[in-house]
Amino acid sequence: MELTTVWFILIAVLWTGYFVLEGFDFGVGILLPVLGRDDLERRVMINTIGPVWDGNEVWVLVAGGATFAAFPEWYATLFSGFYLPLFLILVSLIFRNVAFEYRSKGDSETWKQWWDRAIFFGSLVPALLWGVAFGNIVRGVEIDADKEFVGSFFDLLNPYALLGGLVTLSLFVTHGAIFLSLKTVGEIRSRARSIATRTGLAAAVFAVVFLGWTAVQRDGAEHFGWFVGMAVVAAVALLGALEANRRGREGWAFVGTATTLAFAVASLFTSLFPNVMPSSLDDAWSLTTTNAASTHTTLVIMTWVAAIFTPIVLAYQTWTFVIFRRRIGVQHIPTPKGVASESPQAPARPAADAAT
């Protein structure tokens, strides 16, 4: 296999990792005002992703860095072309990440309310915009003979790409709800389960329409058969996830939405190949895995680095999830000294949802 193809696949893998992992923590952030009825419940939700959100986010940084190293022309065109959406994503991530760290370090209600808003919007905007960005990449944007993006910001807001945004948004919310049902006890768990059914159905509709629309657009593309196969797996996995969720098989439901996200990303990348960023002006101007790539020398070095270190990263990230696998509920959240502990020895809290 050509090294350029290997790197195309690796970048697809990095985006898959990002969507599967950060997807659920975006979902948790968006659901924060919906499922968390009071501060304690919101803290439970935030703490389900507390130890892992930062590691999840590195996937996008490595995806960006790998694109820079392996396909500099792709990186340059994409990042300068999608300027304002990326700026909005950056602003969102800044506020959201700071919010996770700072929210619990102040006491006032206003302080927490503002950071809750930051978490909500900071999760909502990227969840939507990553889908819009991918929609545009697959659809093709105005790229000239010099590999420069010459379209405008408003060209990026076309119906197909916006639908792509709704797909990622609804999938991430569903994925996040299922993650919450898997990681919590008590009322949040049952609420998360019931909301997953509703957002999951919406996600299924959006995803099927979007993938169908993609199929119409990319009909006759080089690997069309593979694209269709993967899209079908993504759709079936989502329906499976919803059924598992309905039956209360939360682990299987999570595997289902993770599979959906992985295969949805994979199907989009497959529909692109061998392009990485098709030009809507002229097919000859499209960025491809060959005309956007680095030299063989760079790709060889990067392949060795990736081959050695990706398994190590996967091993310790998996281990982190094992360490923090236990479910949490309101009874596990430490209360600030001198507030709740003023009543001497509160009676034993009811162990909510002890069944599992």
Place this chain on the structure above:
Amino acid sequence: MEPLDLARWQFGITTVYHFLFVPITIGLAFLVAGLQTAWYRTQQPKYLRLTKYFGKLFLINFALGLVTGIVQEFQFGMNWSDYSRFVGDIFGAPLAIEGLLAFFLESTFLGLWIFGWDRLSPKLHLATIWIAATGTLLSAYFILAANSFMQNPVGYEYNPATGRAELVDFAAVLTNKVTLVTFPHTIFGAFMTAGALVLGVSLWNLVRRPDRDPDAFRTSGRMASIVLLVAALGVAASGDQQAKVMTDVQPMKMAAAEAQYETRDHASFSIFSIGTPDGSEETFSLRVPGMLSFLAEGDWNATVEGIDNLQSGYELMYGPGDYTPNIALTYWTFRFMIGIGMLATLPALWLLWCTRKGRPLCVRRFALPVAIALPLLPLLANSFGWIFTEMGRQPWIVFGLMPTSAGVSPTVSAGEVLTSMIGFTLIYGLLAVIEVRLLLKTIKGGLPELPQPATDDTDGGNPTDPGAGPDNDDRELAFAY
């Protein structure tokens, strides 16, 4: 303003801001790891309380370092797309490797450290902070390797067919002589910065709250003073080496650092000078004879090339144009970096002297303002150092290879760059205010009390055995957001 100027301002603002948090993160990660190791070895509660106290300051700082770092990675593609196309084959690799090797390590293991107090054995938990700290060093190395390529491009060949610089020797890129001197200089600088912060905080507590844990803060203050002083020696020694390497690879930067227009033997170094801002005419200056020759070449009588000579040499090499950086800026940032940095050592010397042989702190009136000002000094020195390094390289983005004006994104409008520049500046300003308030609140809060060891162990598993019934465990989390 043109997109070029705006993009440069944005890079300057976001990079200087980012680098306020980076050195604190690097240095403090190791200091906190050291404190936790002291606790692990001695089991003295004061070390654990200091670990948690400075660990909290570390995390408040880390959050901003993290988010401003994301901006840096995206910015090359957004504002400097032609630069990215031209050097991506070489420059992208260290950035990607930084992410894969270092950033994953830092983020994942910090998550384990923050939340893992009751989930990991004490030894394993201690290991997580050391691993995260090591990650910050790796991170710094790869980023500095990338920056050093801009200062002194090596290991590449220009390919006229593709019109870009292409990698031929990655080992040469990673062992660039500029990287090899810049890395220790930056890391020692980071330890000075963290040392000054811990010393400032300890001193503040000792002066303002003398009854509250004086013993613990005396320990942390002395520890920080030693770190600061050793690091300062390292900064000076590595800076001296760096000046020599820089004289070799970018003589113009060093000539501009002294505003020396004519080539001279036994060149003097001015501590300060008064005259025209660009130093072309001076009315008064305080000079050390031969010092510049020594800084540049290690020989008091060596010849140091002047700006005029270099300028005409570059015109012959690269064609007509102005190859001088902003002289006034280069001259003064160089002096501020050294002067302000070295000033930070004085409080450390004083504290070590007055607490010698087990003495309590000899409180002085000036101690409080010193405690407050001290942490700012290395931060300022770091900023001046980077402004000197980057502005002294101008008009090049990659020295001798690509002018800065050729690197900017050709299709991004001034309005777009202005939007993001104003946006980032306002957000960064707001976050700075929030962060400082939070740091002060945490500092004023004093050392945290340790929780009483759990008496009933009936409903929970063994803390060192996280495998015991994770779902039927009603113990509170040791740490929660």
